[in-house]
Amino acid sequence: MARKDRYRAAVVGLRGIGAGAVKETLSGNRRAAPHTHASAHSAHERIDLVAACDLDGSLLDKFRDTWGEGPALYDDLDAMLATEDIDILSIATSDHTHANLGIKAIVAGVPMIFCEKPMTTSLADADALVKAVEDAGTAFSVDHTRRWDPFFRQAYDFIQSGRIGPVVRVVGTWGGTRALEYRNGSHAVDAVNMYAGGSPQWVVGVHEPPGEWAEPAPSALVQYDNGVLAFINQTKAMPKFTEWQVFCEQGRVRIGGVHSTVEYAATTPSGQEDWLERQLPTQKVYRSAMLSSIDDLIRRHEGGPETFANVRTGLMAVEVIEAMRRSHDAGQAKVEFPLARGV
Template sequence: MKTYKAAVIGLSHISQARSPSPLSLPSVDPMPRSHVAAYAGHPRVTLVGACDLMPAAIDRFNATWRDVHPATRMYTDYREMLDKEKPDIVSVITPDDRHADIVVNVANAGVAGIWCEKPIATTLADADRMIEAVERNGTAMTVSHTRRWMPLYHKARELVRDKTYGELKVLTATMYYARAMLFRNGTHIFDMLCFLADARPEWLIAELEDGFDGFDRYRGDGGNEISSEPSANAYIKFANGVRANLMMQKSNNLTNVIEMVFENGVARIVGDGQIIINRVDGGPSTSTRSAISIAQTLGHEDWVADRELGILSEIVHALDTGTKPMLSPPRAARQTLSILLAILESHAKGNARVTIDAGPASIAS
């Protein structure tokens, strides 16, 4: 089987955190998971290069990963790294406003696969030039909206597609975290609402957290500081008639719940670990737990491969087969970004109804 050379640009926590568990077990949940851990866990990918502007980040890599990635060469200039290492796959893990130039340059350099962190960019213009570059170069690019690789969410979407309980009518989501920030973490849940609604978002009305009235542009500085970004509440209409809302609240809880209201039942996805279904036809209520949630209960958190290792596996599959990753393509990530930006616009216009620039019709979810 073909093997692939990989490189990472940006060496922060999500890039290079290492789980204390044995490395023979793919580290997937709970955190820390990371790009470098996924490269360690995939038998057909070798991490040949890693790059950061900051010496301290490079020192952290050397202190944390040398036993596992002994031959990885370190760089402070990613163009030099691309030139010397000629990687097949590149991770882009820089702050959000620095994804675009790097992705365009990596695609133009002829790299076959790109694994870009979320949100894809901070403006639609940036997202569009990234999409143009990867489509022109035939690059297999995917964006780290990680729940798209969790089997539990695919099970939930099957309920929509199979109409098991009739048509989906409403999605109600809540996100109560200390770090319930619109772009930093909200992007994951808004992306999931698109995935589950299985249709284009058409319009929304929204408001931002109190005290953020002047927040009309996201600078994309990485979101490390909670007060740098608001939470938001939004109501979205999808093209297939589904209505969705998300209530975000910065609080000392750690829960996200998505309730899916069908004609003949309600499915509740709780904390990424469980789907609880209540039927209205008298049939038994059921509960499905994800493999990860079962593993956590048993105290074996690290055995199930999804999220980061799943993302890498999909890129490898795309390179093996000459196809493109399907689960989180750049056009779907652009659609999610267009929701986040429409939320800012709605708030700035006094909670007005705003049409969502959802891009081409070919991206349904």
């Protein structure tokens, strides 16, 4: 693809993560700003935010108040795609609409798509989006931000170095009221998939009742083809809490809070086998996960490697979530991969 010095970006879906203005350097929950689509495009060194779209006129007015007169505003995606020369489209609409809007953009010739998580909420939609992306050669990334979060990525790189041996177990915990099947469950599942490093072979899942929320909190055992066994542990019956633990043959890495910690087996000066613990060094300057994911998209568009949160990793997250549901509905039966379609 032709390289440009600057790329033209647009956002469809202007609530919260789509269009919020974020000015703080590091927010209380550890995310480096900017961490919304509009703010990331506005802050990126090689991007101009040129357009935005939403069906809700009040959100268009709010967007204008926040971002000024520069970006053109639309209440119809087809009109925006037909009028604007868009290089990158951020899709931050309701979860179930992502595939349809993504395919529209691909057909219209948009070369880069940054899709909010979850990629889709059905396997059929995920399959359709994968086909469209791969047939067109579109650069595509899902906003599974833990793949670029500095603490998660630091832990990932350390594990990949092999210094504490290969991965054998992964435990991912998401607690609190937002432990939801797709809404935040896609983050929990994708991070486990990332650290496990293989393809799922089978899933045994159970759903915690949704209560006042529309989505249940699913948990599951997942066996991967590289021998890694993972436990995805989600519950609303505890305060807000997230942590991932990756167990390797010679140690453990724990990711949570504002740092990553490694515990590893070592021989002390006295000759005794013991466990030592140290915190992985933290960075003084953070590049936000959103900016890093846009960097990744541009590299792919310009002929670089596949994005780290590509359409296939998005599909894998949807498949595991779907397998958890099928297992729960069948009385915690083992669900084998590849998943049957059309069920």
